[in-house]
Amino acid sequence: MSIIEKAIEKLNKQEGRQQNNKTDDATDSSVERAAAKVQQASGQPQKAAPRQQDRKVSSVETQHSAKTRLDVEKLSAAGIVSPNENAPYIADEVRRIKRPLMSNAFGKNSALVANGNLVMVTSSLPGEGKSFTAVNLALSMALERDHTVLLVDADVTMSKITNMLDIKNRHGLIDYLYDDSIDLGDLIINMDFPRLSVLPAGVHHAQTAELLASDKMRNMVHEVATRYNDRIIVFDSPPLLATPESSILMTMMGQVVMVVEANRTPHSALKEALKLLDRNKPVGLVLNKAKRPPFYHHFGAYYGYKAPDK
Amino acid sequence: MQDLVLQIFNYLLGMWRFRWYAILAAWVVAIAGWVFVCLMPDQYEAHSKVQLDTDSILKPLLKDLAVDVDVTNQVARMTQVLASRPNLEKVIRDTDLDLRATTVKQRERLLASVQNRISISSPKINPRRRKITYPLYEISFSDSDPQIAYKVVQSLVNSLVEGTLGASRVNTDSAQKFLVRQIKEYEERLTEAEQRLADFKKKHVGLMPGQGGDYYERLQTAIQNLETSENTLNLTKKRRDALRQQLKGEAPIVGVDTNVQVIEQSLREHRNNLQKLLLAYTEEHPDVEAEKAIIAQLEKRLKTAKTNASINPAPISENDTAEVNPVYQQVKIALAQAEVEISTLEATIAAQKKKIDELNKLVDTIPDIEAQLARLNRDYRVTKTQHEELLARLESARLSVLAGQSSDDINFQIIEPPRVPITPTGPNRLLFFSAVLGAALAIALALSFLLDQLSPVIVSRDDLNKITDVPVLGSVSRICGPVETARRRRDHLLLSVAAAFLLIAYLLVIVLV
Numbered sequence: 028m029s030i031i032e033k034a035i036e037k038l039n040k041q042e043g044r045q046q047n048n049k050t051d052d053a054t055d056s057s058v059e060r061a062a063a064k065v066q067q068a069s070g071q072p073q074k075a076a077p078r079q080q081d082r083k084v085s086s087v088e089t090q091h092s093a094k095t096r097l098d099v100e101k102l103s104a105a106g107i108v109s110p111n112e113n114a115p116y117i118a119d120e121v122r123r124i125k126r127p128l129m130s131n132a133f134g135k136n137s138a139l140v141a142n143g144n145l146v147m148v149t150s151s152l153p154g155e156g157k158s159f160t161a162v163n164l165a166l167s168m169a170l171e172r173d174h175t176v177l178l179v180d181a182d183v184t185m186s187k188i189t190n191m192l193d194i195k196n197r198h199g200l201i202d203y204l205y206d207d208s209i210d211l212g213d214l215i216i217n218m219d220f221p222r223l224s225v226l227p228a229g230v231h232h233a234q235t236a237e238l239l240a241s242d243k244m245r246n247m248v249h250e251v252a253t254r255y256n257d258r259i260i261v262f263d264s265p266p267l268l269a270t271p272e273s274s275i276l277m278t279m280m281g282q283v284v285m286v287v288e289a290n291r292t293p294h295s296a297l298k299e300a301l302k303l304l305d306r307n308k309p310v311g312l313v314l315n316k317a318k319r320p321p322f323y324h325h326f327g328a329y330y331g332y333k334a335p336d337k
Numbered sequence: 338m339q340d341l342v343l344q345i346f347n348y349l350l351g352m353w354r355f356r357w358y359a360i361l362a363a364w365v366v367a368i369a370g371w372v373f374v375c376l377m378p379d380q381y382e383a384h385s386k387v388q389l390d391t392d393s394i395l396k397p398l399l400k401d402l403a404v405d406v407d408v409t410n411q412v413a414r415m416t417q418v419l420a421s422r423p424n425l426e427k428v429i430r431d432t433d434l435d436l437r438a439t440t441v442k443q444r445e446r447l448l449a450s451v452q453n454r455i456s457i458s459s460p461k462i463n464p465r466r467r468k469i470t471y472p473l474y475e476i477s478f479s480d481s482d483p484q485i486a487y488k489v490v491q492s493l494v495n496s497l498v499e500g501t502l503g504a505s506r507v508n509t510d511s512a513q514k515f516l517v518r519q520i521k522e523y524e525e526r527l528t529e530a531e532q533r534l535a536d537f538k539k540k541h542v543g544l545m546p547g548q549g550g551d552y553y554e555r556l557q558t559a560i561q562n563l564e565t566s567e568n569t570l571n572l573t574k575k576r577r578d579a580l581r582q583q584l585k586g587e588a589p590i591v592g593v594d595t596n597v598q599v600i601e602q603s604l605r606e607h608r609n610n611l612q613k614l615l616l617a618y619t620e621e622h623p624d625v626e627a628e629k630a631i632i633a634q635l636e637k638r639l640k641t642a643k644t645n646a647s648i649n650p651a652p653i654s655e656n657d658t659a660e661v662n663p664v665y666q667q668v669k670i671a672l673a674q675a676e677v678e679i680s681t682l683e684a685t686i687a688a689q690k691k692k693i694d695e696l697n698k699l700v701d702t703i704p705d706i707e708a709q710l711a712r713l714n715r716d717y718r719v720t721k722t723q724h725e726e727l728l729a730r731l732e733s734a735r736l737s738v739l740a741g742q743s744s745d746d747i748n749f750q751i752i753e754p755p756r757v758p759i760t761p762t763g764p765n766r767l768l769f770f771s772a773v774l775g776a777a778l779a780i781a782l783a784l785s786f787l788l789d790q791l792s793p794v795i796v797s798r799d800d801l802n803k804i805t806d807v808p809v810l811g812s813v814s815r816i817c818g819p820v821e822t823a824r825r826r827r828d829h830l831l832l833s834v835a836a837a838f839l840l841i842a843y844l845l846v847i848v849l850v
Contacts, residue, residue: 314812
C-alpha cells in the first residue's frame with residue numbers, strides 16, 4: 028500500500044504543479060502515465076487526483092459533480108481487482124480482451140456492428156466473475172485516452188458492482204425504470220477515476236425481470252448509446268442460465284462477452300448457455316480464473332511492468 | 338510431448354477439484370487394507386526331502402528276462418499321482434482336514450486350496466543319459482495350523498514311499514493276471530481245435546492221406562503199381578509160353594533113349610576118370626591106357642545108339658513105368674508156377690484197377706477234405722504256438738516279480754523328515770502393507786480422475802475451443818487476494834498433512850507389525 032500512497036502524493040504534487048499549466052494533454056499524459064504505471068505496478072485502479080474535467084463533453088450530465096471516490100484499497104482487499112506485484116499480467120490479459128471490443132465499438136469493425144458500444148458481460152452460472160471482468164474491462168477501457176466508459180450494473184439482484192465500488196444505497200437503474208420521475212442523469216455517478224462513470228443497480232425491487240424487459244429500458248439503452256459517440260457502455264448482467272432477463276437484455280446489446288470460470292463451469296452448463304447466445308452479434312468468451320499452464324510465457328515484464336521494489 | 342504435458346496438466350487441474358475425496362478414499366482404503374493384512378493368519382510351512390535311488394543289482398541281470406521298469410516315467414508319474422485329486426482326497430481324510438469342510442462346495446474349495454498350497458518338486462532326470470541330475474523330491478505345504486501342515490507333508494511322504502513300492506508290482510501283477518487269462522483262453526481254443534481235428538478224422542476215416550502221401554500221390558502210386566503189375570503179368574505170360582514151348586520139345590518118358598543116356602553117362606564118368614588119372618600119371622600108364630580104350634568103345638556104342646534112336650522114335654506114355662524125364666517135370670512145375678503167378682497178378686491188377694477207379698471217383702472230395710484237414714492242422718499248430726509263447730511270457734513275468742520283490746527297483750530315502758513348524762513363514766506382511774499403500778494411492782488417483790470425467794469442467798482455452806466456435810477473447814489468470822491465498826495455503830497444508838499422516842501411518846504399521 029505504501030507504493031500507492033507514494034504515487035498518490037506524487038500525483039497530487041503533479042496536479043498541484045500543473046494546475047496552472049493548462050496543457051491538458053501533458054497533464055493528462057503525465058498523470059495518466061503515472062496512474063497507469065501505478066496501476067500496472069500494483070494492479071489497482073489508482074485513486075487519481077481530482078483533476079480537470081475530461082476534454083470531452085461527457086460530464087454535462089453529471090449533476091452529481093462531486094466525484095465519488097473509487098476505493099481501491101477496499102477493492103484490492105476484497106481480492107477482486109488485480110491486486111499487486113503478484114499478478115502484473117492481469118492488466119495485459121484484460122488489455123488483450125479489450126482490444127477486439129474496442130475495435131467492434133469504434134474501430135474498423137464498428138460499421139458492421141450495430142450498437143457496438145453496448146457491451147454486455149454475462150456468464151452461464153453465477154459467481155464466474157462477470158462483475159470482476161466488467162469492472163476490469165471498464166477500468167481498462169477508461170484508460171483509453173479517446174473514450175469514456177459508463178459501467179452499468181444491470182445485475183440488480185446481486186448488484187455486486189454496487190457493493191464493490193461502495194456506492195450502495197444510491198438510486199440506480201431499477202429506480203429509474205420504476206419511477207418515471209427520476210432523471211437518468213441524476214443517477215449516473217462520476218468516479219474519480221478518469222473517464223469512468225457508473226450507473227448503480229439501485230434499490231432492489233420485486234419486479235426486476237419485467238422492468239428490465241420493459242420498453243423504458245430499451246429506450247434508455249438506446250439513448251445512452253447514442254448520446255456520446257465516444258462512450259462505451261459496459262453492462263454487468265445476470266447469468267444467462269439464472270434468469271431470462273439476460274437474454275432479453277442481450278437483444279438490446281451490441282456485443283456480448285461471456286465469462287467462463289476455469290475449473291468450475293461444467294461443460295453442460297456452458298453448452299446450454301451458448302445456445303442462448305444471439306450469434307448475430309459479436310460474442311466472445313473470456314476464461315476467468317485460469318491457471319497458467321507450465322511453459323506459459325507471459326510478457327508482463329516486457330514493457331517494464333515489473334514488480335516494483337518495495 | 339509438450340501437448341502431452343499440457344494434457345496431463347489439464348487432467349491434474351480437473352482432478353484437483355476432488356482432492357479431498359481422493360485423500361479420504363486413500364485413507365479409507367489404506368486403513369481397511371492394513372487392518373485386513375494385520376488380521377491375516379500366519380502361515381506355517383512344513384517341508385520334507387526324499388531322495389530317489391534307482392540303482393538295483395538285479396536289474397542288469399534280468400535285463401532281457403524280466404520286465405524293465407522305466408524309471409523316468411515312473412518318477413514323472415509319481416509326481417502327478419501325488420498331486421492328483423484322489424491322492425489329495427486321501428490326504429485330506431487322513432489328516433482330518435476334512436473336518437473344516439461340511440458341504441460339498443466347501444469340500445471343493447478345500448481341495449482346490451490344498452492343491453494350491455502343496456508344492457512338490459520332482460527329481461530332475463536327464464532322459465537322454467538316463468541319469469538323475471537332482472535326486473530329491475521336495476514336498477512342502479503351508480497352512481495356518483502348524484500341526485496340519487506337518488501332517489499333510491507326512492502323509493504325502495508316506496504315500497510317495499508306499500506308492501512307488503507297490504507300483505511295479507502292481508504292474509506285473511496285472512500283467513500276470515492278464516497273461517493267465519490269455520493262457521486259459523488259448524488252452525480252450527487248443528482243446529477245441531484238437532477236438533475238431535479228431536472229429537474230422539473220424540468222419541473221413543478212409544480218406545485220410547495216411548503214410549502214402551496225399552490224394553494225388555496215392556493215385557500216382559496206384560497207377561504205377563498197376564503198370565508194374567501189368568508188366569509183371571506180361572513177363573510171366575511170356576515165361577509161361579516159353580515154358581510151354583519147352584515142354585513140347587521134351588519127351589516126358591525116356592525109353593530107347595535110355596541107352597543113349599546110359600552110355601553118355603558112363604562116357605562122362607570115364608572121361609572124368611581119365612582126367613583124374615592124367616593128373617596123376619602120364620599117358621603111358623596102363624590105367625590111363627585102359628581108360629582110353631573104354632572111352633573109345635563107349636563112343637562107338639554111343640554112335641550106334643544115336644542112329645537107332647533117330648530112325649525110330651518111341652511114343653510117350655504117362656503111365657509108362659519107364660523113367661520120367663526130370664527135366665520135363667521141372668518145366669512142368671515151372672509152368673504151373675507161372676500159371677499161378679499169372680492168376681495172382683490178374684487178381685492184383687483187377688484190385689488195383691478198382692482202387693484207381695475209386696480214387697478217380699473221389700477226385701473232388703478228397704482234395705477238399707485234405708484242404709480242410711490241412712487248415713485244421715494249421716489252426717491247431719498256430720494255437721499251440723501262441724499258447725506256448727504265452728506260457729513263456731508268464732514265466733518271465735513271474736521272474737520279474739520275484740526280482741522286484743527281492744531287490745526293490747526304486748528306493749526312497751527320507752533325507753529330511755517333516756517337522757512341526759514353529760515360526761511362521763508367511764504371509765509377507767511388509768509386501769502386503771506396501772501393496773495396500775500403493776493401492777490406496779492408485780485408488781485415490783483413479784477416483785479423482787473418474788469424478789472429474791463424470792462432471793467435466795472447463796479447464797483451459799483448449800476446452801473452450803473444443804466445445805464451441807465462439808471466439809475466445811482471452812483468459813484472465815486467477816488472482817487471489819490475501820484471504821483467498823491464506824485459504825488456499827491452509828487447504829494445501831491440510832492436504833499435505835493428510836498425505837503425510839498416511840505415510841507416517843504406513844511406516845508405523847510396518848514397524849509395529
